[in-house]
Amino acid sequence: MSSASLRNPWGKPRFLAGVTWVYIIWSLLPVLLAIRFAFNDGRSRTTLQGWSTRWFFGDSAFSVFGDPTLQDALTHSLLLAGLAMLIATPLGILLAIGLQRWRGRGSGPSNVIALLPLVTPELVFAVGLFLLFTTALATIGLGTTAQVIGHVTFSMSFVVVIVRGRLITVGPDVEEAAADLGAPPLAVIWRILLPLLAPAIAASLLIVFALSIDDFVVSQYLASGADTTTVPMRIYAQARAAPTPALNALATLMLLITLMALGLAYLVFKFFTRGEKGGSAIEQIASIDSGGGR
Amino acid sequence: MSRGDIRLEGLVKRYGDVLAVDGIDLHVPPGEFFTMLGPSGCGKTTTLRMIAGFERPDEGEILLDGSDMSNTPPHKRDVNTVFQSYALFTHMTVEENVAFGLRYRKVSKSEVASRVKKVMEMVQIGELGQRRPSELSGGQQQRVALARALVLEAPVLLLDEPLGALDARLRLDLQVELKRIQEQLEVSFIYVTHDQDEALTMSDRVAVMKGGRIEQCDAPQKLYEEPDTAFVANFLGSANLLSVTARASGAGCELSLGNFTLKSDSAPEQAGVGTAMIRPEYVKLEPQGSDAENRIPGMVEEVVYMGFHQDVRVRLANGDLIRADVPSDGEGEEYEQGNAVSVYLRAANLRVLDDEPSGEPEPADGQPADQQS
Numbered sequence: 001m002s003s004a005s006l007r008n009p010w011g012k013p014r015f016l017a018g019v020t021w022v023y024i025i026w027s028l029l030p031v032l033l034a035i036r037f038a039f040n041d042g043r044s045r046t047t048l049q050g051w052s053t054r055w056f057f058g059d060s061a062f063s064v065f066g067d068p069t070l071q072d073a074l075t076h077s078l079l080l081a082g083l084a085m086l087i088a089t090p091l092g093i094l095l096a097i098g099l100q101r102w103r104g105r106g107s108g109p110s111n112v113i114a115l116l117p118l119v120t121p122e123l124v125f126a127v128g129l130f131l132l133f134t135t136a137l138a139t140i141g142l143g144t145t146a147q148v149i150g151h152v153t154f155s156m157s158f159v160v161v162i163v164r165g166r167l168i169t170v171g172p173d174v175e176e177a178a179a180d181l182g183a184p185p186l187a188v189i190w191r192i193l194l195p196l197l198a199p200a201i202a203a204s205l206l207i208v209f210a211l212s213i214d215d216f217v218v219s220q221y222l223a224s225g226a227d228t229t230t231v232p233m234r235i236y237a238q239a240r241a242a243p244t245p246a247l248n249a250l251a252t253l254m255l256l257i258t259l260m261a262l263g264l265a266y267l268v269f270k271f272f273t274r275g276e277k278g279g280s281a282i283e284q285i286a287s288i289d290s291g292g293g294r
Numbered sequence: 295m296s297r298g299d300i301r302l303e304g305l306v307k308r309y310g311d312v313l314a315v316d317g318i319d320l321h322v323p324p325g326e327f328f329t330m331l332g333p334s335g336c337g338k339t340t341t342l343r344m345i346a347g348f349e350r351p352d353e354g355e356i357l358l359d360g361s362d363m364s365n366t367p368p369h370k371r372d373v374n375t376v377f378q379s380y381a382l383f384t385h386m387t388v389e390e391n392v393a394f395g396l397r398y399r400k401v402s403k404s405e406v407a408s409r410v411k412k413v414m415e416m417v418q419i420g421e422l423g424q425r426r427p428s429e430l431s432g433g434q435q436q437r438v439a440l441a442r443a444l445v446l447e448a449p450v451l452l453l454d455e456p457l458g459a460l461d462a463r464l465r466l467d468l469q470v471e472l473k474r475i476q477e478q479l480e481v482s483f484i485y486v487t488h489d490q491d492e493a494l495t496m497s498d499r500v501a502v503m504k505g506g507r508i509e510q511c512d513a514p515q516k517l518y519e520e521p522d523t524a525f526v527a528n529f530l531g532s533a534n535l536l537s538v539t540a541r542a543s544g545a546g547c548e549l550s551l552g553n554f555t556l557k558s559d560s561a562p563e564q565a566g567v568g569t570a571m572i573r574p575e576y577v578k579l580e581p582q583g584s585d586a587e588n589r590i591p592g593m594v595e596e597v598v599y600m601g602f603h604q605d606v607r608v609r610l611a612n613g614d615l616i617r618a619d620v621p622s623d624g625e626g627e628e629y630e631q632g633n634a635v636s637v638y639l640r641a642a643n644l645r646v647l648d649d650e651p652s653g654e655p656e657p658a659d660g661q662p663a664d665q666q667s
Contacts, residue, residue, distance in 0.1 A: 173381035176348050179368040180375045181395030181442065195385045 031255070038248035045245055055249040064249050072227065073234035074250070080144070080219065080230060081212040084151035088208045089201060091152065092159025097193075099160065100167045117157040125154060126221040133222060143224035150218040155211045159204040166200035199272030206265035210258045297359055298324040298449030298482035300345065305354035307340050307506075314340045316506035317354070322484060322499075324449065327476050329485040331493040331529070332503035338486045341503075342452050345484065346375045358450065369398070374443035378455040380435045382427040388438050389414075389423035395446045413445045416475065433464045440472075444479070451476075453485045457492065469496055490530050494518065502526045520560075522648045527571045534577065534616045538570045540646050547646060552612025554590050556639060562646040569647045576643035577618035579606065579629065584636040588644070592616070594633040604629070608637055 038056070042049025052058060057065050064070050099111055117125065133146045140146055170193075178192040179185070194201075216232040223229060229237075231254055235247050300322040307315040315337040322328045330338040343349040345356055347368030356364045363371055374395070383391050392414060396406045414420050417437040427435055436456055443451055453472075457465045473496045476483045487493055493500045494514040501511040502525070510517060510526045518530050527533035538549040538556070546559040549570055562568055582591065591611045598605040599622075606618045606629050616637060620626055629635070 171379065171381070173377050173379045174383060176346075176368070177375070177377060177381035177442075178383070178394070180346055180348075180371075180373075181446065182369050182398035183394070184369050184398070187398070192383060196383075198385075 034248050035252050035255070037245050038252040040245045040248075043244055045243055045248060055245040056253075062244050062246050064246055064253065067246060069226070069229075070231075070234060070246060070250055073229050073231045074253070076144075076227070076229060077213050077231040077254075080147055080151055081209045083148045084155055084212040085205050085208045087148065088152040088155045089159055089204045092156040092204060092208075093163050093197065093201065095156065096160045096163035096167060100164055114160055115157050117154045118161070120154075122154070122217045126150070126217045129153070129218065130221040141224070142222050143228050146222040146224075147219055147228060147230075150222050151208075151212040151215060154215075154218065155208040158207055158211060162204050162207065163197060163200045166197055170196045199269040202268035202272065203265040206261045206268070210261040210265075213254065213261075214258060298322075299357075299359050300450055300482060300484065301355075301357040301360075302341070302345070303355045303357070305341065305344060305356065306352045307337075307344060307349060308352050313506050315344070315351075318506075318508060320501060320508065320511065322450075322482050324482055325480045327473065327483045327485065327496055327498045329487060329493045329497040329500045330503055331487055331490065331500050332509075333488055333529070336503040337506035338488075338503050339454055340506075342375075342454055342484060342486045345450075346373060346452050347371045372448050373450040373452055374446055374448045375452045375454065376436075376439050376443050376456045378458045380427075380439040380459075382435055382438055382442075384427050386427075387423065388419065388425050388427065388430070391427065391438055392423075392441045392445055394442060399446070409445055410441075413441045416444070416478075417441045417471075432460050433468065436460065436468065440475075444475070447479075448481070450482045450484065453483060455487050456485075457489075458487075465492070472496060494530065502529055520645060521571065524569055524571065524647055524649050527647065532574055532617065533571045534574060535647075536570045536572075536614055536616075538568060538646070539566065540568050540570075541565045546641065549644070549646065551590070551610075551614070554612060556588050556590075556644060557641040558644040558646055559642050560645045563648055569649050571645050571647055572616075572639050572643050574605070574617040574619040576640060577608075577616060578638040578640070579608070579618050579620065579627065580636045580638050581627075582634040582636055584638070586638075588639050588641055589636045590639070592635055592637045594629050594631055594635060596631060597629050608635060610637060 036048075037045050039051050039053065040049050041052040041054065055063050057063055061067065064074070095114060099107070099114055102110070129146070129150050130142075133140055133142055137146075140149075174192055174196065175188050178188045183191065213230075214232070215230070216236065219228075219230045220233050220236075223233065231250055235251055238247055302318050302320050305315055305318040306313070318337070318341055320328075330341060332338045340349060344351050344364075347363075347366060351364050354364070355362045358372060383394065386394070389410060392410045393406055396409065401409070410423075411420070414423065417440050419434060419437045419441060422430065422434060422438075427438060430438065436459075439456070456472075457468055460468065469492055472483070476496075485492075485497065494517075497514055499511060500514055500517055502509045502517065504525050510522045512520075517526060521527040521530065521533070524533070524535055527535070536549075536551055538551050540547045540549050540558075540562045542548075542561070542565055543557070545561065546557060547562055547565070549556040549558055551570075556570070558570065580589065592608040594606060595609045595615065596607040598607070601622070603622055604620045606620050608616050608618060610616055618637070620629065
């Protein structure tokens, strides 16, 4: 409705449309080129040499599914993303509910602090965690555990943002209504709050997954060796050593997985909020997605 | 019909330094339609939320049928609430919404089904059982909220501006229906609203609230005809307020308004400077020259056409502005700006208020302090 009132009745905004399209093409071009070279028949990542899927499956030594180091990286990335997703989401939900209900002294600052990881430079965050795990928390040390903790820490803020948005949409009245009708506190949570939060929970799970699988800096700093190498780390290392289109193929797979996670998050959110008024689902996913390109 | 007796004793609620509810005592006997009426921030909703158990009173007691429940959590209280926002469970069907509370009672499945069916028919949503709340109109959603609360057959129903989000016509229909349901079920309704029409049309008794206190609590007609304070007079309908000096005289009193002397049938608590009130519909305009009792000469300053009546504003000879409701029935006189008239303020309708003289700002000149909402 607001877009209708903003529309210029005197003509189409051709200039604005032009700028928009130039931006879209410009931002997609490198990605499309990278994908194109994943299907290159030759070894080059700069010269077009026909089409093939050899860098995905065909080549026994160098393709994504032929090179064990690439496969290990993919497995490790999926493991980290899965763990981060399953740990960060419940913690983030609890944090969101807590922050939403907490009134009084300290609630203001804690709100800000909970969202701080969203704006902290990732490098600073990663260096801090590195110091922590090599000194005070040396018993944990670097490695998979540290990487999971790191991913959980920064992705929890996103969960908090999504879940709190949903809590605000749902409002406090429904919980009061449920209690008023005789539901004890635990029943209010299980039968009212969690079902109503379902879209936010689903969106959170998938977005944490996407954030974790994309992450490079935190994974790199908290890695302990070859067995804790993630896909982005693998791509970065190999791109400097002996790059082949297999890297493009791997990156293409990653892109696919991330897009699928975000797309699924969007669809699930839309499914659960069908019939509700307002475009909050779209807005929330959109805001998270743009924040996800840290 | 002995259940549903609510008694509030010295109820106080503070939010930080703000005193939201400042010592409320009231008694709602079983089966009464009781309304708390007041502007926003007067403490009416906070009081209702304390009865429901969503807020904990800082002082005082809430007694339901004689037993204190001020420390009972909401899910154990035998009262149910209808929210202004409806607060329906959007992930459940209408039927599941209505049946929700029965899950926590010892009620057999067949009884759940029959009670849900009965109450849904009572509020006329019998055919909507399988719909989702998001597929319903505002009025239908409000009916679901009502059914969901009524199905538990609690002796007291709390209603927090339940019609606030509906349009005017629908609101009228639902007012009639709420009253019908309340009389049919013989449960106590405690109703919160800022709408004077709602309060007047449905209630057995109305408490007008201001600043966390009850200003006056009476039957609607008594509140309207015999308000104690200028606030009540203004909140219910519109009122002309005149700054007068009163002295006792016989059963009533004599009032000095400037150089004029008026008679009033009301007996003020104390003589001296005070406020007299008369409703615009009781102000009669007569041809100039009449100097019988309780007549004051004036000049028409403005005539506002309001459809079924005209709002005639007359500047009295002492400087006060007074409003007269003149029915547009085709029989009365037509008034125009500048007409000289005689204003008749009947002694029976001229009421001296209990306000402290300094309490309300007096419309000594300019617009009368009235409020029509």
